[in-house]
């Protein structure tokens with residue numbers, strides 16, 4: 001199933017500079033006038049205690065792969081951030097153990113990938129694979145909540161972004177913790193280049209519906225494709241992630257949404 005809409009532009013939108021857990025006072029576009037906050041959207045930061053080998057891997061890996069936010073960059077400088085030559089920079093928020101991040105890096109040698117993930121054991125798993133596969137020159141890791149990265153990245157510097165199976169926060173009172181929100185779209189609207197793709201997936205039907213609504217309500221984005229697990233083969237460059245596998249084992253269908261940053 002596919003759908004599309006034209007993108008309206010709103011002049012003079014306020015630039016948002018929210019920090020984690022801070023209140024953003026100005027609504028940036030038409031629609032809800034309620035203020036939005038960037039809340040903690042992840043569960044635990046640590047799982048099983050790291051072995052000595054894993055601790056060493058973490059510190060060695062982050063020495064070379066951690067995103068260095070010590071100075072502000074211009075959009076055209078971001079590609080030079082990677083030790084290998086890349087022509088595009090892609091972002092994944094919440095990469096888990098990094099399977100999708102690494103798959104995309106291997107399939108797309110022209111792209112440098114930045115992954116944000118606060119779960120330390122996931123970061124270690126990703127560093128282990130990327131080191132073994134020699135991908136350290138094209139992958140950067142932000143081992144934290146994505147918000148500080150989103151606020152640091154230069155405007156119009158990203159050619160693609162992924163938010164795949166974000167924590168579902170199924171209880172109604174926790175919904176505002178969902179990372180895929182109008183505020184995230186505001187941030188990504190600033191960071192993505194015109195025409196850039198934003199991919200979202202979830203096995204939680206009302207999260208996928210909300211994601212669609214947020215995209216449809218936002219002047220910077222249009223929805224270009226929606227499909228479910230039944231049509232999985234329609235996107236061969238969209239590999240199955242660990243959480244998608246878990247959902248299908250448990251009998252839940254997933255929804256996949258491709259959006260475009262309007263030109």
Ligand SMILES: C[S@@+](CC[C@H](N)C(=O)[O-])C[C@H]1O[C@@H](n2cnc3c(N)ncnc32)[C@H](O)[C@@H]1O
Pocket residue numbers: 040041042043093094095096097116117118119122144145146147164165166167168179241242243244
């Ligand atoms: C349900 S897991 C999905 C992992 C992976 N994308 C997959 O599909 O297998 C969601 C991940 O998003 C991460 N996450 C949640 N909020 C985040 C945030 N604000 N910034 C970066 N990562 C976040 C969590 O730590 C968790 O690893």
